[in-house]
Amino acid sequence: MDLSAREVFEILSRSHAPMLRAYLLAAVRREADADDLFQEVLVAAWRGLPTYDRAKPFAPWLRGIAFNLVSDWRRSRRRDLLCDGETLALLDAQFGKLDNVAGDTWEEKTVALRVCLGELDEEDRRVIDLHYTGGQSCDAIAAALTQGVEWVKKRLQRARGRLGLCIDGKLSMGGSP
Amino acid sequence: MTDDADALPAEGPELAQHLFIHGLLRATKQASIDALVASAINRTRPRRRTALWSATAAALLIAVTILYLTGDHLPSAEAAVATAEKALDRDHHYAGTMYVNGAVVRTANWWIRADRWIVNVSPVWIGGDGGRIWMKGPLGRVIELQRDSDLPDLDPTLLQANLRDALAELRTSFDLQMIGREKAGLHVRGTRRGTGRGARTIDVWIDEKAGRTARAELDFEHRRHVLEFRDAEPHPDSFYLPAAH
Numbered sequence: 366m367d368l369s370a371r372e373v374f375e376i377l378s379r380s381h382a383p384m385l386r387a388y389l390l391a392a393v394r395r396e397a398d399a400d401d402l403f404q405e406v407l408v409a410a411w412r413g414l415p416t417y418d419r420a421k422p423f424a425p426w427l428r429g430i431a432f433n434l435v436s437d438w439r440r441s442r443r444r445d446l447l448c449d450g451e452t453l454a455l456l457d458a459q460f461g462k463l464d465n466v467a468g469d470t471w472e473e474k475t476v477a478l479r480v481c482l483g484e485l486d487e488e489d490r491r492v493i494d495l496h497y498t499g500g501q502s503c504d505a506i507a508a509a510l511t512q513g514v515e516w517v518k519k520r521l522q523r524a525r526g527r528l529g530l531c532i533d534g535k536l537s538m539g540g541s542p
Numbered sequence: 543m544t545d546d547a548d549a550l551p552a553e554g555p556e557l558a559q560h561l562f563i564h565g566l567l568r569a570t571k572q573a574s575i576d577a578l579v580a581s582a583i584n585r586t587r588p589r590r591r592t593a594l595w596s597a598t599a600a601a602l603l604i605a606v607t608i609l610y611l612t613g614d615h616l617p618s619a620e621a622a623v624a625t626a627e628k629a630l631d632r633d634h635h636y637a638g639t640m641y642v643n644g645a646v647v648r649t650a651n652w653w654i655r656a657d658r659w660i661v662n663v664s665p666v667w668i669g670g671d672g673g674r675i676w677m678k679g680p681l682g683r684v685i686e687l688q689r690d691s692d693l694p695d696l697d698p699t700l701l702q703a704n705l706r707d708a709l710a711e712l713r714t715s716f717d718l719q720m721i722g723r724e725k726a727g728l729h730v731r732g733t734r735r736g737t738g739r740g741a742r743t744i745d746v747w748i749d750e751k752a753g754r755t756a757r758a759e760l761d762f763e764h765r766r767h768v769l770e771f772r773d774a775e776p777h778p779d780s781f782y783l784p785a786a787h
Contacts, residue, residue: 371586374583374586375583378579378582378583379579382575382578382579383569383575386569386575386578387565387566387568387569388565389565390564390565390568390569391561391562391564391565391566391568392561392565395698396568396697397697397698397699397765400578400642400647401642401764403578403582404578404581404582404585404642404643404764407579407582407583407585407586408582408585408586411586412586447550447561447564448557448558448561451554452554452557452558452561455554455555455557455558456558456561456562456565458558459558459559459561459562460562460565475566478563478566478567493567495681497567497568497570497571498570498571498680499679499680499681499683500571500666500679500680501679501681501683501685502685504685505683505685508685509683522550522560525559525560525563525564525567526556526559526560528563529559529560529562529563532563
């Protein structure tokens, strides 16, 4: 049975949605802004579908649309972005590392993240959990752990740096832990 | 989140790598992603002509209804809103639903009594007493907040859906219009004067008999919060403190 263009688009959109949302959450401060941009990207992708070369992977094409929309959005909302245009392009390359990881689902493609989280030392893991799972600010974490705010920020930075190195290592081995 | 930016390297490839990890970690909480996709897909569907005809017919019906209703005595919109605001001096519980482009993305429960309020957006509780605001997270820790501070991963429109604040703002910053008497109650529409922060329009339906808001709809640019009355069960003062939740 041949699928219509809309059905193909729905399937591709759903399978790449977690990647797109992660990309936008990496670029903008507020989750609500990421959700708005997420929808705008998918609507723009549908409108631009006739220009999509089906011989090429969908994920980089979708991120390209996201990059353009975020760049436009940045003109009026500079303070709500976490990076400049140059870093945004580098961010695309970072997400590109996941494009070739074996696996059909986002969970499969991000298995290295979960493995690397498990390899963090206890203190780094705790700060990451409080900030990303518990949604707590650096101030709140500092109060909870009776540490200074700068200590928390450095811990977060260090933990993310370690995760980045660990994930790079896993991906260079073909994505398997 | 200002402290996200503070906790990131300054620029370049190192910043890109940190943002990559930052995005992956933030995306581990994505309960609403199916609704977001569904909503975006829905926006790409062509609108049918029948929908246009239905909308036209509905508009005509509303116009005829309003003409019919204006024969009855209706209170002024200002008086109706003042009555509804006064009712919130007693405990009221409302169920809140947030829509993004027509799709449900979040639900909440609001309890309000005068300046005291709490909202539960599972698993987070947020409350206030007109001055201080507290937040209790899934780990049970309580932190105090400033209303205008950046709350981590919390939609900025959520606290603006506090019905008591919304009714007070209706009186001061909106042009009010009495739409008429409808099944849900007296329908009052407020349209924001100028371009202030917050909802652009607020619709409230006021139960004339009980003198309270039965339903409210706050329309933001891409978001709509709907509040529906649940009950007016009285609660002790301690109910509005974090220890109770």
